[in-house]
Every structure is written in C-alpha cells, then in structure tokens.
Amino acid sequence: MITNIGFGSLAIAFVLTLYSVGAALYGVRSKAGAWVDSARYAVMSVFFLITLAVAALIVLMLTGHYEVAYVYEVINSGMPLYLKVTALWGGQEGSILFWCWLMSGAAFIVMLRNWKEDRALLPWVIVVTMVTLTFFLGLTIFAVNAFYRFWTMPNGAEVTSVFQPAGATPIFPYNGVGLNPLLRHPAMIIHPPALYLGFVLFTIPFAFTIASLISGQKDDHWIALTHRWTLTAWLFLSAGLLLGMWWAYGVLGWGGYWGWDPVEIAALMPWLSGTARRWTAFLIMLTYTLVILGTFLTRSGLLSSVHAFAEGNLGVPFFIFLSLALIGMFGLLLYRWNDLEGHGALTSLLSRESIFILNNLLIMGILVVCLWGVLFPIFSEWITGQRITVGPPFYEHAAGPLFVGLLLLMGIVPLTAWGRSTIKTLGAAIWKPLTAALVLLVIAFVLGIREWAALLGIGVAALAGCVTLYDYGRSVWLRHRSRGENIFQSLWRTPGVSRRRYGGYIIHVGFSLMALGVIGINMFQTQTQATLAQNQSIQLDGYTLTYRTLEVWDTTGGSNLAQAVLNVSYDGTLVGQLFPTRNYYYSIQQSVTLPAIRSTLKDDLYVVLADWQDITTQSATFKVYHNPLVAWLWIGGGVLILGTLMAAWPSEEKRRRNRQVLS
Amino acid sequence: MKHLSRFTFASMLAMIALLAGVGRAAAQQPTPSDNDVNQVASQIYCPLCQNVRLDVCPTAACAQMRELIREKLAAGWSTKQIEDYFVQQYGPAVLAEPPAEGWNLLVYIVPLVALVAGAFFVAQVFRHSPKTQSKPARPTLPSEDPYLNRLEDELQHRQH
Numbered sequence: 001m002i003t004n005i006g007f008g009s010l011a012i013a014f015v016l017t018l019y020s021v022g023a024a025l026y027g028v029r030s031k032a033g034a035w036v037d038s039a040r041y042a043v044m045s046v047f048f049l050i051t052l053a054v055a056a057l058i059v060l061m062l063t064g065h066y067e068v069a070y071v072y073e074v075i076n077s078g079m080p081l082y083l084k085v086t087a088l089w090g091g092q093e094g095s096i097l098f099w100c101w102l103m104s105g106a107a108f109i110v111m112l113r114n115w116k117e118d119r120a121l122l123p124w125v126i127v128v129t130m131v132t133l134t135f136f137l138g139l140t141i142f143a144v145n146a147f148y149r150f151w152t153m154p155n156g157a158e159v160t161s162v163f164q165p166a167g168a169t170p171i172f173p174y175n176g177v178g179l180n181p182l183l184r185h186p187a188m189i190i191h192p193p194a195l196y197l198g199f200v201l202f203t204i205p206f207a208f209t210i211a212s213l214i215s216g217q218k219d220d221h222w223i224a225l226t227h228r229w230t231l232t233a234w235l236f237l238s239a240g241l242l243l244g245m246w247w248a249y250g251v252l253g254w255g256g257y258w259g260w261d262p263v264e265i266a267a268l269m270p271w272l273s274g275t276a277r278r279w280t281a282f283l284i285m286l287t288y289t290l291v292i293l294g295t296f297l298t299r300s301g302l303l304s305s306v307h308a309f310a311e312g313n314l315g316v317p318f319f320i321f322l323s324l325a326l327i328g329m330f331g332l333l334l335y336r337w338n339d340l341e342g343h344g345a346l347t348s349l350l351s352r353e354s355i356f357i358l359n360n361l362l363i364m365g366i367l368v369v370c371l372w373g374v375l376f377p378i379f380s381e382w383i384t385g386q387r388i389t390v391g392p393p394f395y396e397h398a399a400g401p402l403f404v405g406l407l408l409l410m411g412i413v414p415l416t417a418w419g420r421s422t423i424k425t426l427g428a429a430i431w432k433p434l435t436a437a438l439v440l441l442v443i444a445f446v447l448g449i450r451e452w453a454a455l456l457g458i459g460v461a462a463l464a465g466c467v468t469l470y471d472y473g474r475s476v477w478l479r480h481r482s483r484g485e486n487i488f489q490s491l492w493r494t495p496g497v498s499r500r501r502y503g504g505y506i507i508h509v510g511f512s513l514m515a516l517g518v519i520g521i522n523m524f525q526t527q528t529q530a531t532l533a534q535n536q537s538i539q540l541d542g543y544t545l546t547y548r549t550l551e552v553w554d555t556t557g558g559s560n561l562a563q564a565v566l567n568v569s570y571d572g573t574l575v576g577q578l579f580p581t582r583n584y585y586y587s588i589q590q591s592v593t594l595p596a597i598r599s600t601l602k603d604d605l606y607v608v609l610a611d612w613q614d615i616t617t618q619s620a621t622f623k624v625y626h627n628p629l630v631a632w633l634w635i636g637g638g639v640l641i642l643g644t645l646m647a648a649w650p651s652e653e654k655r656r657r658n659r660q661v662l663s
Numbered sequence: 664m665k666h667l668s669r670f671t672f673a674s675m676l677a678m679i680a681l682l683a684g685v686g687r688a689a690a691q692q693p694t695p696s697d698n699d700v701n702q703v704a705s706q707i708y709c710p711l712c713q714n715v716r717l718d719v720c721p722t723a724a725c726a727q728m729r730e731l732i733r734e735k736l737a738a739g740w741s742t743k744q745i746e747d748y749f750v751q752q753y754g755p756a757v758l759a760e761p762p763a764e765g766w767n768l769l770v771y772i773v774p775l776v777a778l779v780a781g782a783f784f785v786a787q788v789f790r791h792s793p794k795t796q797s798k799p800a801r802p803t804l805p806s807e808d809p810y811l812n813r814l815e816d817e818l819q820h821r822q823h
Contacts, residue, residue: 254719261714357788361781368777376770384766389708391759398774529697593721611726621697 503647517633
C-alpha cells in the first residue's frame with residue numbers, strides 16, 4: 001500500500017514534469033501566458049508529489065518493511081532512529097530519489113519568486129530544470145526504483161518489481177542487511193545531502209543562463225539574479241567536500257583525508273569550476289556538465305572505488321543525457337556567440353580583470369588534470385584492455401603547483417584595482433603585508449622547516465592571509481579615522497559595508513589556514529607500525545605510546561567491538577589515553593576500523609588498531625601516524641564556510657538595490 | 664593522505680635513496696620490520712581493491728601480500744625488484760602512476776598541452792584586447808572615497 005503510494009506519486013510527478021516542459025514550450029510558441037502559468041503550477045505540484053514519495057519511503061524504512069528491496073538493503077532493526085532516516089541517501093535508489101526531491105524543491109522555490117520583470121525567462125527556466133528532473137525521475141522509475149519488492153516466482157526464482165508478477169508470492173524477510181557500517185558516521189549524515197544540494201543548486205543558475213541565451217537577452221542581468229544561488233551552491237558543495245574529508249579521516253583509517261579517489265575528484269570538479277571568478281555563460285555550462293558527470297561517475301559504477309557502494313546499470317542513460325546536454329549547450333553557445341562577446345577591455349596586466357583571467361586559467365588547468373586523470377584509466381582500459389592506476393602522485397605533481405599559483409593570485413587580488421594597477425601601485429600596496437609574510441616565513445624556517453616546497457607553500461599562504469588582514473585593517477582604520485567611531489565599532493561595522501567583499505576576505509583567510517593543514521600532512525606526515533606486547537612502547541616524533549590492554553565484547557547493535565587502551569606521553573609526561581577500535585558487523589561480515597585521534601593545534605596523533613592476538617590479547621599491532629598541523633585544515637574549512645555564509649547573506653542584495661536607486 | 668605523498672622530485676629521490684638503504688639493511692636482517700614492509704607496500708596499490716594502497720588495505724589478501732613483501736625483503740630483494748614482481752604478477756595497475764612510456768605517455772602530455780594552449784589563448788586575449796579604458800577605474804576601498812563614504816552614511820540613516 002505505502003509502496004504503491006510512493007511509486008504512484010513518482011509516476012504522476014514524472015508525467016507532470018513532461019507536461020510542464022511541453023506546456024512551457026507551447027506557451028512560448030503560441031505566446032499564451034496561461035500555458036506557461038500552467039507549467040509553473042505543474043512544477044510546483046511535482047515538488048509535493050516527490051515529497052510524498054520520499055515520505056512514503058521514510059515510513060517504509062522506519063516501520064521495517066523489509067519486503068521492499070531498498071529497505072532490506074539499508075535498514076537493520078538494530079540501527080538507531082537517525083540512521084534509519086538518513087539511510088534514505090545511504091544507497092543507490094534512495095540517493096537518486098533524494099536528488100530528485102532536492103531538485104524539485106529548488107525548482108519550487110524558483111517558481112515562487114516574482115516573475116513580473118523577467119517573464120521571458122520563466123518558460124525556459126521551467127524547461128531546463130524539468131528536463132533535468134525528468135531524466136533523474138526516469139532513472140528512479142525505470143532503472144533504480146526504491147519501491148521494488150521481493151517476489152518468489154512460481155518456478156522458485158526471486159525477482160524484484162513494484163507490482164506483483166503473475167503467480168508470484170511476496171517475500172517478507174525478517175530483518176534487513178543494514179547500512180554499510182562505513183557510512184554510520186555523523187559526517188556521513190550531512191555529507192551526501194550537502195553535496196547533492198550543492199549539485200542541485202548549480203542547476204538553477206544554469207537554467208537562468210540557458211533561459212537568457214535562448215530568449216536572447218543581451219545583458220548580464222541573469223548573473224545578478226542567480227548570484228546568491230551560485231554562492232549557496234558553492235557553500236553546500238564546500239561543506240559537502242569538507243565533511244567528506246572529515247569522514248575519510250575519521251573512518252577510513254589510512255591516516256589521511258583526501259586520496260585523489262576518482263569519486264572525490266568527481267565532486268571536486270564542479271566545486272573548482274564554481275570557484276572560478278567572473279561567472280560567464282561558459283563556466284556555468286561547464287559546472288552543470290560537471291555536476292551531471294559527477295553524479296554519473298559516482299552513481300554509474302563506472303568507477304570502482306571506496307565510494308562505489310552501489311553499482312548499477314546507469315551508465316548508458318547518463319551517457320546519452322550528458323551527450324545531448326553537451327550538444328545542446330555547444331549549439332546554443334555558437335548560436336549566441338556574438339552576444340556573449342564584448343567583455344571589458346584589459347587595460348593592464350595587473351588589473352583585477354587580468355588576475356581573474358589568470359585565476360580561471362589555473363582553475364581550468366587543475367580541472368583538465370582532474371578530468372584527464374579520472375577518464376584516462378577508463379579510456380585506456382577500453383582501448384588497450386589493460387587496467388592502470390592514475391594515483392595521487394600524478395595529481396599532486398600536476399595540480400600542486402597550480403594550487404600554489406592560485407593561492408598566490410588570491411593573495412594579491414585584494415590589492416589590485418579594476419583596470420588600472422601597475423607594478424608601481426601594486427608594489428606600494430604590497431610591501432607591508434609582504435614584509436609580514438616574510439617574517440612568518442623566517443619564523444617557520446627558525447622552527448626547523450627546511451623543505452623548499454613547504455616554505456614556498458607557507459610563504460604564499462602567509463602572504464594571502466597577511467594581504468587580506470592588512471586590507472581589512474586598512475579599511476577599519478580609515479573608517480575609524482573618518483567617522484570617529486571607536487576601533488571596535490569599526491572592526492564590527494566595516495564588513496557590513498559590503499558583505500560580499502568581506503565574506504570573500506574571510507574565505508581567503510580560510511583558504512590560507514587550510515593550506516597550512518595540507519602542507520602539514522602532505523609534507524611532514526610520519527608513520528610507524530609495530531606489534532607490541534602489553535606494557536611495551538612505540539615511539540614516533542617525541543610521542544611514546546604504551547600498549548596497556550585490549551578488550552573484546554559484543555555490542556547490542558549486532559557487532560563485535562575490539563578496543564585497545566594506549567597511554568600516550570610526550571617528552572616523558574603522560575598526556576592522555578587513546579582507544580583505537582575495530583568494529584566487526586556480524587550481519588554483513590565486515591569490520592570497520594575506528595582510529596583514535598588526539599588532535600591539537602600543533603599536530604594530530606592518529607592510531608589504528610591493525611591486528612591483535614586472539615583470545616589472550618597479549619599483543620597487538622598498531623599503526624601510528626603523526627600528522628602535523630592538520631587541525632588547521634578543519635579550522636580553515638570552518639572559516640571558509642563562515643565567509644561564504646556572510647557573502648551569501650540576504651540583506652546584502654537589498655542594500656545593493658538601495659545603492660542602485662541612489663546612484 | 665592515503666599515502667606518504669611527496670610533492671617534490673627532490674624528496675622523491677631522497678625517499679628512493681632511503682628505500683634502497685632500507686632494502687640493503689633489510690637484506691642483512693632475518694625479519695624485516697613492519698615499517699620496512701610498509702615502506703615498500705606504500706609504493707604499491709592493492710590489485711584487488713582499486714585505489715587503496717597496499718600498506719593501508721585492511722583485507723586478508725593484502726595482509727598476505729605484505730607478508731610476501733616481508734619474505735622478499737628478507738631474501739634481499741630491492742624495492743624496485745619487488746615492484747617489478749608485482750607488476751609482472753598483477754599488471755601495471757598496482758603502480759600509483761602508469762609507467763611513462765608508449766600509450767601511457769598521454770597521461771602526462773595531455774594536461775601539459777592543455778595548459779600551454781590555455782596560456783597561449785590567454786596571452787592572445789591580453790595582446791588583442793583594446794588598450795583603451797572601457798570601464799571607469801573604481802577605487803579598491805569604498806572607504807577611501809569620501810563620496811562613497813557619504814553615500815554609505817546616507818544609506819545607514821535611511822535604514823534606521
């Protein structure tokens with residue numbers, strides 16, 4: 001019954017999306033506004049229908065309807081309530097349905113806005129968002145349906161389908177398999193929604209771009225209309241990536257957070273193209289393409305990686321959709337080519353426009369490296385039949401220098417002016433922050449850092465941070481002087497002048513801090529592994545870890561836990577205890593390593609319980625990583641999110657409108 | 664990181680030298696330590712589970728392969744010899760990067776060509792862009808401009 005409600009509302013939603021596309025197109029053709037309005041209402045009702053389907057699936061999951069294949073796959077009666085709900089995006093079928101729901105929600109919000117001024121864009125925004133949604137709804141209905149049930153055929157074969165096949169009897173399993181234990185982590189609850197939301201929200205600026213190109217609007221009006229959508233999408237994508245890194249660090253147990261896994265890269269690529277400055281039609285189309293490609297790569301099973309939790313047969317439909325979308329975009333770009341030209345003249349190599357262009361060049365460079373690194377093994381296997389790995393060293397050698405270049409450009413951009421910077425003006429502006437950065441660099445050198453690549457990275461990050469702080473300080477000081485506010489008032493009020501600008505500054509500071517963390521773990525990580533008898537110790541970078549005991553017991557959640565106790569001392573003084581754990585899940589016969597992490601601003605001590613002697617637990621094997629400065633990656637990430645929030649905060653736009661009215 | 668990454672060529676060289684040293688030292692020891700084994704294993708990718716380094720792979724198969732490395736080290740094999748052995752057994756996918764030869768050279772050449780082409784394109788844009796000032800120069804800091812300051816003040820008053 002509930003499955004039928006869920007499936008039924010999906011089917012109606014699918015028909016309605018098709019209708020809305022047709023009605024919008026017909027409305028444009030026949031200049032009949034009523035048809036466009038009808039399409040608009042159809043879009044809005046699609047959201048309610050998909051909400052109903054999602055609600056149906058959640059009810060099925062919460063009430064343990066294991067006769068539904070998806071519920072059987074991701075739910076187990078031992079799972080806590082919050083996991084039972086969030087298992088919605090824990091598997092293939094659910095996550096595509098969830099994608100549809102977010103997409104329809106975004107479209108719903110866009111439909112709510114006041115369309116009086118840009119009525120010409122409305123039908124095309126409907127067409128673009130609904131064609132995308134139709135594709136994904138089609139996938140959930142025809143390829144990866146979350147409402148399939150188990151049936152036994154008269155000949156004894158087990159099949160899955162929504163409706164009862166002739167002569168089949170339903171199967172009611174007693175319990176489900178349950179969510180992949182790797183996914184039972186707090187970050188995993190928010191990581192997929194954040195990432196999907198980022199993906200989905202990028203479709204909105206894309207829809208406006210296409211709408212504006214098709215309807216032949218010559219101005220860049222749509223950029224302003226969608227700026228906050230873009231920023232919000234970027235915000236969620238950043239948060240999603242950071243959470244994914246945090247999860248990898250806390251769960252996967254290899255002492256790191258980013259392995260240049262193809263699926264990580266698939267999520268990084270739209271983020272990169274979304275980071276490029278000066279949004280143009282081309283970049284928005286690129287981002288949309290990368291969003292679809294990213295979903296395709298992660299969900300098609302084309303890439304085998306730690307992320308390929310579910311493999312499926314989505315390859316062909318995705319490929320066709322992506323190809324059609326690319327052809328359409330390319331054609332549209334050519335068709336409207338003349339309208340797209342005429343960007344501002346580049347008056348100086350050091351002007352802000354030029355820096356943005358260089359910035360985009362570097363980002364495109366990183367994108368090419370990423371895309372090629374992900375696709376080449378696939379091509380290679382098709383053509384030569386031989387499997388190869390394009391692993392982290394490739395990306396680091398190829399993209400590392402480009403990232404340093406990006407950081408450098410980010411450092412100097414606040415000091416450049418639109419159109420008129422020269423070496424002289426830049427030099428006059430930069431010498432103070434440059435001196436501060438050099439002082440920091442000398443401090444790093446005195447502290448014992450000698451590797452030139454690390455010094456280069458720290459220097460560039462320090463410059464970017466110092467320039468930002470200097471520029472902010474200068475604005476505060478000017479305000480303090482010219483208005484007679486006290487310095488704290490100025491500190492507080494300066495960002496209010498232009499949220500977007502100062503939000504951008506905070507983002508820059510966040511990037512600089514993150515760079516510290518990346519340098520710390522990439523260049524100075526050390527590790528050791530040893531099998532210890534009780535009360536034996538292992539040393540690493542001044543830390544001494546002593547193995548005390550190991551306990552093994554069965555949990556109520558259907559798993560077997562092995563937890564070791566280690567005393568940690570630094571330079572002879574006891575600083576704490578660590579409890580590296582291994583959790584073995586009986587139902588799926590899979591164990592999860594839970595590293596114990598002692599995190600400080602200076603460094604992380606990361607301990608993995610690799611093995612132990614059964615029964616007697618007299619000895620155990622530990623793998624210990626020392627990760628300097630990695631905490632700054634998370635701090636910097638938090639700062640970056642704050643900065644983005646500030647830049648995207650609503651009141652800014654109102655203020656800008658007021659300013660336009662005034663001038 | 665999933666591996667002991669080295670950004671620079673110099674430190675790569677240093678590590679190879681170090682590994683060679685470890686290899687030699689290990690040849691004299693009866694049982695190479697876990698660290699010796701991991702150092703070799705970190706250069707090799709698990710042939711079964713993709714994109715997982717052999718030194719961090721938790722599967723039993725990989726534990727066996729690490730033991731194999733230990734035996735080879737004890738027998739006096741060098742890191743290079745062990746790597747070659749794995750390539751021979753499981754194919755080039757066990758290497759972190761494809762060997763730079765033949766068809767695989769494309770991995771390295773394509774991004775480079777793309778970047779050079781991009782740089783060339785940007786250079787063209789710079790060269791052919793009209794040198795006239797199409798946009799009026801705007802001040803970097805709003806607060807440097809007394810007019811904007813006044814404007815902002817006015818705004819503040821209107822809002823309150």
